[in-house]
Amino acid sequence: MTQHSLEPWARRPLPDGCEFDGYERICDRDGVIIGTVRVSTLPGNKPTGPGIDNARRIVACVNACGDLPTEYLERLVLERLVQGSADSAANTARGECET
DSSP: OOOOOOSOOEEEOOOTTOOOOSEEEEEOTTOOEEEEEEOEEETTTEEESHHHHHHHHHHHHHHHTTTSOHHHHHHHHHHHHHHHHHHHHHHHHTTOOOO
């Protein structure tokens, strides 16, 4: 079984008075930064765009899957990819369009 930073993970805002540097920080339950996501900014250095949503999604997914072993998640993703490829091939063989 793999070991990773313990949940819950969270997005960590910059301390007051710090200027936004273009990165959203993701921290473990101890507040240790474990990753960053590049974020676009609006005028006035206000964070915006898909980077914010990506950081939110990463945190939400990790926290939702906290009790599941990483190996199980990897296997589940692989099985879904294989099934999706098989479904796509079957649809192509029948002359159906992919969506």
